[in-house]
Amino acid sequence: MITEVLAIDDEHSLDKALEALRLGELVAIPTETVYGLAADANQPHAVGKIFAAKGRPADHPLIVHVDSVEKVGRWAAHVPESVATLADAFWPGPLTLILPKAEHVSTVVTGGHNTVGIRVPNQTGVLKLLNMLDSGLAAPSANPYKRISPTTAEQVMYGMDGKIAAVLDGGPCEVGLESTILDISTQEPRILRAGPITKSQIEAVLGCEVSVPLSHTVAVPGNVKAHYQPSKPVQLLCGEVLASALTGVSPRAQNDIAILYYSEQLQTALEGNEAVTMKLSANKAHYAQNLYYALHQLDQADVTQIWVELPPSDEAWLDVHDRLSRSAAK
Numbered sequence: 131m132i133t134e135v136l137a138i139d140d141e142h143s144l145d146k147a148l149e150a151l152r153l154g155e156l157v158a159i160p161t162e163t164v165y166g167l168a169a170d171a172n173q174p175h176a177v178g179k180i181f182a183a184k185g186r187p188a189d190h191p192l193i194v195h196v197d198s199v200e201k202v203g204r205w206a207a208h209v210p211e212s213v214a215t216l217a218d219a220f221w222p223g224p225l226t227l228i229l230p231k232a233e234h235v236s237t238v239v240t241g242g243h244n245t246v247g248i249r250v251p252n253q254t255g256v257l258k259l260l261n262m263l264d265s266g267l268a269a270p271s272a273n274p275y276k277r278i279s280p281t282t283a284e285q286v287m288y289g290m291d292g293k294i295a296a297v298l299d300g301g302p303c304e305v306g307l308e309s310t311i312l313d314i315s316t317q318e319p320r321i322l323r324a325g326p327i328t329k330s331q332i333e334a335v336l337g338c339e340v341s342v343p344l345s346h347t348v349a350v351p352g353n354v355k356a357h358y359q360p361s362k363p364v365q366l367l368c369g370e371v372l373a374s375a376l377t378g379v380s381p382r383a384q385n386d387i388a389i390l391y392y393s394e395q396l397q398t399a400l401e402g403n404e405a406v407t408m409k410l411s412a413n414k415a416h417y418a419q420n421l422y423y424a425l426h427q428l429d430q431a432d433v434t435q436i437w438v439e440l441p442p443s444d445e446a447w448l449d450v451h452d453r454l455s456r457s458a459a460k
Contacts, residue, residue, distance in 0.1 A: 131292055131293065131294070131295065132292070133287065133290065133291045133292055133293070133294055133295065133296060133297060134146070134295065134296045134297070135283060135287065135296070135297050135299055136296050136297065136298050136299065137298075137299055138159075138160060138253075138255035138256070138259075138298040138299060138300040139255055139300075143298065144255065144258065144259055144262065144298075146296065147159075147259060147296055147298055148259060148262050148263060150295040150296055151168070151169065151170050151176075151259075151263060151267070152170065152263070154169070154170070154173050154175060154176035154179075155169075155176070155179075155294070155295035155296075156168065156169055156176070156179050156180060156183060156293075156294040156295055157169075157294065157295055157296045157297070157298060158272040158280075158283070158286045158290060158294060158296070158297040158298065159195075159253075159256050159259070159267065159269060159272075159298050159300075160253055160255070160256065160283070160298060160299070160300030160301070160303060161195070161251040161252070161253050161256060161269075161303065162222075162223070162224060162251060162252040162253055162303060162304045162305045163224050163251070163303060163305045163306070163307060163308050163309050163325075163326075164271045164272075164279040164280060164281055164303055164306070164307070164308060164422065165271065165272040165279075165280045165281065165282070165283065165285070165286045165297075165303065166193075166195070166251075166267070166269030166270065166271060166272055167180050167183065167184065167269055167270055167271065167272035167273075167290065167294065168195070168267040168268065168269040169267065169268055169269070170263065170265050170266075170267065170268075171192075171194045171205075171235075171236075171239050171265060171266040171267060171268040172265045172266070174236040174238040174239070177192065177236065177238045177239055177268045178238055180192065180268065180269075180270065183290065183293045183294055184270065184273070184274055184275045185274055185275040186270065186275040187275075188238075188241065188242075189241045189242055190241050190270075190351065191239070191240045191241035191243055191245075191246070191247060191351065192239050192240075192241070192247070192268040192269065192270050192351070193226050193247040193248070193249055193268070193269060193270070193309075193351060194235075194239065194246055194247065194248050194249075194266040194267070194268055195248075195249060195250070195251050195256070195260065195266060195267045195268075195269055196248060196249075196250055196260060196266050197250065197257045197260035197261045198250060199213065199214060199217035199221060199250065201266070202217075202227075202229070202248055204232065204266070205229075205231065205232055205235055205246055205248055205266055206229035206230060206231065206232055206246065206248065207229070207230040207231060207232045207233065208229065208230055209229070210229075210314060212314055212319070212336060213227060213229070213314070215335060215336065216312070216314075216332070216335060216336070217250070219331075219335040220327055220331075220335075221249070221250040221252075222250045222251055222252035222253075222257065223249075223250070223251075223252045223309075223327070224249075224252070224305050224307075224308075224309040224310060224325055224326045224327060225249060225309055225310050225312060225325070225327050225332075226247045226248065226249040226309045226310065226311045226312065226323075226325075227247070227248050227249065227312055227314055228245050228246070228247050228311060228312065228313040228314065228315050228322065229245060229246060229248060229314060229315050230244060230245055230246075230315050231243075231244055231245055231246035232246075239268045245313075245315050247311060247351070248266075249309055252304075253300060255298065255300055256298075256300075259298075270351055271308065271351075272286045272289070272290055272294075272297075273285070273286070273289045273290070274289045274290075276356060276357050276358075276359055277289060277358075277359060277360075277361075278358055278359065278360055278422050278425050278426055278429065278457070279308065279358060279422050280422070280426075281302055281303040281306050281419075281422045281423050282301070282302050282303075282423065283297045283298075283299035283300075283301075285422075285423075285426050288426075302419075302423070303419070304419065305326050305415075305418065305419060306418045306419035306420060306421060306422060306423070307325065307326060307418045307421065307422075307449050307450070307453060308323065308325060308351070308449075308453075309323075309325045309326070309327075310323065310324065310325025310326060310327040310328075310332075310449070311323035311325065311351070312332060312340070318341055319332070319336060319338070319340045319341070320340065320341045320342070320343060321340060321341070321342045322343075323351065323452070324342075324448040324449040324451075324452045325449050326418065326449060328445050328446060328448070329342055329445065330445060356456060356459040356460065357453075357456040357457070357459075358422075358425075358453050358456050358457045359456070359457050359459075360425050360426075360428070360429035360436060360457065361429055362388070362428075362429055362433060362434060362435055362436050363434075363435050363436070363458075364435075364436045364437075364438060364454075364457050364458040365435065365436070365437050365438065365458060366438050366440050366454055366455070366458050367437055367438070367439065367440065368439070368440050369391070369393050369395055369396040369399075369439050369440075372389070372391070372396065372437055372439055373396060373399035373400070375437075376389075376399075376400070376403055376405065376437075381403075381404045382404075384403050384404035384405045385404050385405070385406075385432075385433075386433050386434040386435065387405040387406070387433055387434075387435055387436075387437055388405065388406040388407070388408070388428040388431050388433040388435070388436045388437070389405050389406070389407045389408070389436075389437045389438075389439070390407075390408050390410065390424055390425070390428060390436065390437070390438045390439065391407065391408075391409055391410070391438075391439035392409065392410045392411065392412050392417060392439060392441055393412065393439060394412075396439055397409060405433075405437075406428065406431045406432075406433055408424050408427065408428060410424060414441075414442075414446050414447055414450070417441060417450065418449065418450055421450065421453065421454075425457065438454060438457075438458070440454075441454075
């Protein structure tokens with residue numbers, strides 16, 4: 131299969147993507163979070179191709195993307211009042227809501243579970259495509275299973291070229307990390323995956339407590355210990371430990387190490403070393419936007435391991451820590 135790269139702001143390209151989706155093919159789409167590998171959620175056979183292309187286990191549920199809050203009722207058996215409240219505050223945007231699935235929703239989409247994840251992405255071209263399709267797009271990240279999520283069309287092609295019909299190129303993703311997943315299928319709202327929208331922000335909108343289980347067994351996207359991983363092993367180290375560890379490595383061995391860091395203090399400590407280095411911003415939004423891109427770049431460098439300076443640990447950075455911890459898991 132030849133994978134075609136299409137411009138999302140081109141009418142002809144959108145028409146070609148629409149045709150491919152209607153024919154049951156896969157199209158990678160840009161969102162504000164990461165690029166998704168999309169199929170028409172009303173075509174179970176097409177959705178099944180997502181699992182084959184990614185090498186993803188069939189019991190891992192997918193998120194259904196729709197173009198408006200009014201479409202939620204097509205996919206959920208019950209739509210509580212809190213959906214409208216949350217949509218007013220956060221949609222279009224990086225918040226996925228877990229709801230009881232409507233009867234017609236295929237268990238291929240939900241991984242065999244009786245709930246479905248739904249969100250409205252904040253990407254103008256994708257919203258237009260969804261409106262043209264008049265359906266939902268089931269879409270996990272557009273990368274091989276457990277590998278780094280793509281935030282550019284080029285990264286999608288790196289892992290999916292020849293496996294899918296097309297990639298809609300919308301440029302780099304603005305947010306860069308996957309959505310917050312909020313379970314509102316029961317009485318107690320629960321965050322099941324950390325994301326750009328925090329517990330405090332959701333509580334301020336809902337006016338009630340939102341729990342964040344330290345661990346859970348609920349099947350949601352990204353909820354496996356080892357995930358978002360480069361092909362090279364990752365070590366997470368605080369700045370002081372990283373700098374100290376590097377002093378014990380010979381200049382020749384430093385050539386085998388790539389270092390991803392953010393602090394000015396570590397930048398000073400790294401002067402004169404032989405390691406491959408890449409610096410991210412200390413601003414959380416900018417750091418998150420560029421994290422996967424940086425990991426992709428370092429993974430393709432001529433090194434054998436990647437060291438990452440641990441970022442701050444306050445609430446706003448929880449999603450970054452979640453992704454880094456999974457990227458370093460054995």
